[in-house]
Amino acid sequence: MNAITTQTAGTDDSLQRLEQLADISQRLLEKARAMGASQAEVSCSEDRGLDVNVRLGEVETVESTHDRGIAVTVYFGQRKGSASTADLQDSSLDATVAQACAIARHTEDDAAAGLADAELMATTFPDLDGWHPWELSAEQAVDLALACEAAGRADARISNSDGASAATARSLSVYANSHGFIGRDRSSHHSIGCALIAGQGDGMQRDGWYTSAIAREDLQDPVAVGRLAAERTLARLQPRSLPTGQVPVLFAAETARSLIGHLLSAVSGGALYRRASFLLDSAGTQLFPDWFAIDELPLLKRGLRSSAFDGEGVATRNSALVSAGVLQRYVLGSYSARRLGLQTTANAGGVHNLQVRANAGDRASMLSGMGTGLLVTELMGQGVNGVTGDYSRGAAGFWVENGEIAYPVDGITIAGNLKQMFSSIEAVGTDVDPRSHVSVGSILLGAMTVAGND
Structure with missing residues (x-):
């Protein structure tokens, strides 16, 4: 079985999460308006990822991430203030808007400040096929990285390795502003790579290769990536x-x-x-x-x-x-x-x-x-x-x-x-x-x- 197609079943709750972020953005815009802002914009994001690194056949790191961020920008006329938080509690969100407003009140007018013109806002949102999450477990990611490195090290002229990696990430984001615009986006990204060393002493050379794509089926096979990394490294000798x-x-x-x-x-x-x-x-x-x-x-x-x-x-x-x-x-x-x-x-x-x-x-x-x-x-x-x-x-x-x-x-x-x-x-x-x-x-x-x- 091709290791790159291995996956586990998972539940895709991304649309529900996007709506939650959209609701947060609307509450923040309303709060900014209530505090006197003439214009406001909010960016909300939530990112999840898995990144594993191996070297010389051993696991070095396994990192799972789950990050979120909320950024608020307000305008009082042409005075601008921005603040951000990662805390979704109401008290923290309210404090973030208040901080942005306080900053704006103490800044100088900037004739170029403000939202983009309302008539330029997007009104159609076609599916651009950017959402291909990969339910990859840490064990499966380690296997992919190990297979990639092993293929590269199969040539006896490869003397060392800087390691191999496999990673998957997905991102949800919402942008909204006081023009009434709200845009939602889902994206995914995956990669497999390897860096190798050939030669000895002062004659050592390092090179590598990686594959990356939005969808896992568009990635090169990990074995092919490792072999190409070795070819590129060996070609640099002498x-x-x-x-x-x-x-x-x-x-x-x-x-x-x-x-x-x-x-x-x-x-x-x-x-x-x-x-x-x-x-x-x-x-x-x-x-x-x-x-x-x-x-x-x-x-x-x-x-x-x-x-x-x-x-x-x-x-x-x-x-x-x-x-x-x-x-x-x-x-x-x-x-x-x-x-x-x-x-x-x-x-x-x-x-x-x-x-x-x-x-x-x-x-x-x-x-x-x-x-x-x-x-x-x-x-x-x-x-x-x-x-x-x-x-x-x-x-x-x-x-x-x-x-x-x-x-x-x-x-x-x-x-x-x-x-x-x-x-x-x-x-x-x-x-x-x-x-x-x-x-x-x-x-x-x-x-x-x-x-x-x-």
Whole structure:
């Protein structure tokens, strides 16, 4: 029997719990109104999870969690106050509202403060297939983690282990505000992973792999995860450095999404109104090649960040972030939008599912097309300046010759400027890493500065 399908029977009381949280949110809104608040919003959440870790065939930790949180924000005109609690007793809830009101009375007016506009609230709530709880017992989770690690350690060249894990989590959340909006959400997330060590002494190398998904049937088999972790670790043995120079660089899918992350940071409202972004006043300008596109798909079925509404209740919709290489808009909630004289883009709380369109094939075909250059599979350090766009990070991966991997490399630094890097993207692959809400394959840049020790 495939261990990943093992489960025990359980009772799903999530809808009942959501209604209880919704009732709490309404009582808190009424209390805020009675205390004189002109506007108010409440976020309620309840999370449950199980996380086990094993190492060298032995159980290290088993952690079961059950957390809840209630956050209240009130507005007296344009003065804002917030308070939170995890206690559901009436006295604690009343005290939380009173504390938020007291804070608001002592703050300064902020012209951008307040709820998102009422007419922007979501009114339809489709089922986005994000609720797939896994009734996994601690014993079953331990078995999955042990099977994953054992598969990885089966190769005699694997000298040690950093451990394996299996985890499952589910979350219930309610957001409500004084516009009359109330939104409910259920989500689940599961993962299995393994990190291994190969070699001895100064020649040791560490790598690993993990699988994660909303539904357990979308997880990779734990044995396959362990074997892939071993393959990745062994491939890194006997690395070399590289001479300093300008070379093509192919970011593997698992590192390519960091480039999209830098774009998101630069076009987020907070960075823009603080004027701490290298992409100030860039909406409507060409940042990428004319074939390049990024779409936001918040209503995607079983998407990792799917939702009919954002963190302020604003209705989400499919929209382009980049089209024909042109930045179409920023990433804004209502506060940052007001600071910029714009309208929210329904991104309070962050972006939803992003899809970067491919114009090339899988990684093998991209390596072939690159010919000679660097494949980056790991990035280290935080050497990115969000104000100037200057980029310098430690990296490891593989040197490629004639379209084939020649040998592993580490101890190198790759450098450039993000604006120039964006414009020099030559290809995006179809080899998407499904473990992120940023859906992107490998990204090939025409040239970057690579600095090594040779």
